[in-house]
Amino acid sequence: MGRKEKDQQQIEDVRLRILEAAKKLFLKEGYEATSIRKIAAEIKLSPTTIYLYYKDKSDIAYTLHKEGFKVLGEQFMVLQHVESGFERLKAMGRIYINFAIQNTDFYQLMFIMKEPMEFISDKDCCEWEEGEFAFGALQQTVLDCKAEGYFNGLNENNVALNIWALVHGLCSLKLQGHLDHVASAHLHVPEDRNILEEAFETLVLMLDKMK
Amino acid sequence: MGRKEKDQQQIEDVRLRILEAAKKLFLKEGYEATSIRKIAAEIKLSPTTIYLYYKDKSDIAYTLHKEGFKVLGEQFMVLQHVESGFERLKAMGRIYINFAIQNTDFYQLMFIMKEPMEFISDKDCCEWEEGEFAFGALQQTVLDCKAEGYFNGLNENNVALNIWALVHGLCSLKLQGHLDHVASAHLHVPEDRNILEEAFETLVLMLDKMK
DNA sequence: AAATATAATTAACACCGTTAATTAAAAAAA
DNA sequence: TTTTTTTAATTAACGGTGTTAATTATATTT
Structure with a gap:
């Protein structure tokens, strides 16, 4: 047989x-x-x-969505060698942003479009989700940061959630064109200067203040 | 005539x-x-x-998108009577989140879908954008917070951008179903507890640390 | 009343996701 | 080996989609 x-x-x-x-x-x-x-x-x-x-088109979308998470997870691998929690957190943000910018279509599928998530919720069983690995890594990193004196008195899960939301928000607004629109309308930012990176640098300074 | x-x-x-x-x-x-x-x-x-x-369907989407910004702008009106910058910032976040949750379709049109923004960039002239009012209000509020001792040494525009990104990120992840998915998979959060509100409360604590 | 301009319509194009019915190919049973 | 059965792939079809071109109905002006 x-x-x-x-x-x-x-x-x-x-x-x-x-x-x-x-x-x-x-x-x-x-x-x-x-x-x-x-x-x-x-x-x-x-x-x-x-x-x-x-099954249908959203099934294909979901399969691609999973693949995207696998790629992101692989890029996160290098973080295992970063000892300092805070350094790891910063590197994580940079990797996430780079991934979003260099794989805009994957990113849309993973975090912005609703089809793949709808496919998930339609499924009867809640199987292993690749995205959970990435969030788990963030959770652990925030925990390590706490051990280094950051985020004192704050719930680590909520901090992780907020950091994810912030970086995702930046990427999402960038991909949808809102960031550049606001930049050219409100902030007189030189065209060559990368507004996303500038915002991220300020974010790092903000987090640094939470020690 | x-x-x-x-x-x-x-x-x-x-x-x-x-x-x-x-x-x-x-x-x-x-x-x-x-x-x-x-x-x-x-x-x-x-x-x-x-x-x-x-002109086409995205023209209608854009017109509705503009209307959404008008409604949000109106809801922001009450903020004019909040003296303290930091209190105003908090109230602003709450209004923004409530708007997103109670007008999910408008929110999608305003900040998540790409059609309306594509229509804007296809237009020859860059006319008055209603969204600019809302972001301007945030900019001013961050400036007021700085006067109250917050965000010392940080670029106010980037801080405003990051706060917007964070709150938008939370709303966007919520609307797309990611927030609840992560909550039930990673965080053992009781179903009745509102994870979005909890995250926002932590955000307020985080910002409070930046004084 | 006839000619013109404008508003709204019908017909049509080139697609789309998806399902049902049908045919071609391969495997199992005779 | 031939016949039956299972399975894989196909064609035909349904009921939609956004959008454009050609046409008819309705006002307005001459």
Whole structure:
């Protein structure tokens, strides 16, 4: 019965080819513009065949969303070698921001769009979530910062949540165009100066004040 | 030639009826599910007639987006009577969060979706932006906080930006379902306890540390 | 009353996600 | 090996979408 395993492998192969095609189109033209029909055409399949491998479009979105979390998690790996909690926190923020800027489409899928999250809540079982690893790392780092004298008297989970929200907020406003809009309208910021980085530098100073 | 003015009035009337129908449907079923055809049916017009009054769908989104900023701006009005800068900052955050939670669809249109902002950047002229009033109020409040001894040595514009990003980040993560997901997965938070409010309370404590 | 300008309509294009019915291919049973 | 059964992939179709071009109805002006 070695046949069945090989079939399973072939099925997994098609699943992957669909996903690769979806990713390619998605990174090139964005999620909305990537239709099931285009994905199918890309790998010379009939559109309806896609539905034999994925429940619907948001299922594909969710699978890509998971992949994004895996990539972010890998980039977080280097943080394990940073001893100081506060230094790790800063590095974490920088990695997160870089990831968001360099993988804008993945970031949209992971944190801004609602489709993948809706797919999650539609699922009966709450399986292992890759995003949880990243947040767990942040939690631990905030805890280490507390040991170094930061965030005294503050609930560490809420601090972690706030820091995530802040960095996500910066990225999200940047990706949606609000940051540049406000910068050119309210702040007379030179075009060449990166407003996101400047804000992050101030954030570091702010956190430093919480020792 | 008082005729022409009356015509102008009638044109403005239809424009408004379209917008009201769009808003009603949008608040009930969300932006994506609100089609031009449904808007037209709502006020017994042909779908194509809409295009005589609005350039395209994102034009309608942008007009609604502007209205959202007007409502938020009105809710900010009460802040003028708060003398203390820091108290005003706290109240501002609470108003912003309440607005986001109670007008989730408007909030999506104003800060999360990309269509309205794309419409802005497609426009040749950069006319008065209602959102600027709200951010201006925040800028002034941060300045007042500085006068009260907060945020010493920090660039006030960047501080304002970071605070906005933080509160927006919380709201955005909440609306997208990430906040509740993390809360139930990582933080063992009782269902009845409002995680957003709890995070905000910690934020206030954090800001208080920056005196 | 006829000619012109404008407002609204119908018809049409090129898509979309998704489901049901059908055909082609492979595996199992005879 | 041939027939039956299972499974994989396809075509056809439904009911939508935003948007444009061509056309008709309605006022306004000559």
